[in-house]
Amino acid sequence: MTRLSHLDQKGQAHMVDVGEKDITSRQAVAESTIEMKSETLDLILSNALPKGDVIATARIAGIMAAKKTSDLIPMCHPLPITSAKVKIEKTSDTSLRVEATVKVTGKTGVEMEALTAATVAALTLYDMAKSADKDMIITSTRLLFKSGGKSGTYTANSP
Template sequence: MSDPLTHFNDQNRAKMVDVTAKQVTARTATATGTIRMQPATLDRIHAGTMKKGDVLAVAQVAGIMAAKQTSNLIPMCHLIPLTGIDIHFTDNNQDTITATATVKTKHVTGVEIETLLAVQTTLLTIYDMCKAIDRGMVIDNVHLVEKDGGKSGHFQFGEAPESQA
């Protein structure tokens, strides 16, 4: 095999990849995902009448906290000093909220997992805050939108692999 597995040691046991020799570079990753709900649920979020409080404010803080805890939850992720985390919401004024997170660092490894975890946790928090009135919500289409920095360079969702550096 020309591409050796990087997360196994010489005994074929899991290991965290050694990134000691990698270059420190600015790295950014953006991910997005949606949560679909009943129209009445979105109306109550807009009106600020959910019993647990401001749904989007709590979800935003939860997503930020999650990104900072990634290495505690995902076994092979490195502990990375994050330099910025931003979460935005849009909705279709009907039944869907989209959360988009951007995470930044200046370090030797990227922040793709941190931004994906931020989005997932943000959406799960929306579910938690609204489940008393709508247990049928669906979290969907969570994916990396873009990443930049590091040896692998730039990635843009939907671009053909050969056009990515």
């Protein structure tokens, strides 16, 4: 079979080979903060919005999204995660902060799973409250911590 030309192979996207990496315990923590009017936050905390229970729905959406990460992020490896937690807390009169923690015993890390969980929880907060406030902004989404694997532990700087 003649191969006349290789199209654009340098730089093409691929799922990198992690077959030779060690299986270790890995963990990642990510956060996402959403800013809103104080009236909107009151409506959320008093469970007075037409779509119903904002906080529980966002938390569950985040956990379920962690399991969909490799379906969403094209070059992510599918991973059998062993734990996922999402907590949501009020950090000011106008902000909620989502923190997602994901663990796996595997050949590659769960940074994207934690970031995806935090982000989808924040998007769900937006969805559940948007009839009251379309000006909400997800102001900061970032990795806070990871451990395990060859590159070792990472801790984000304080903001």
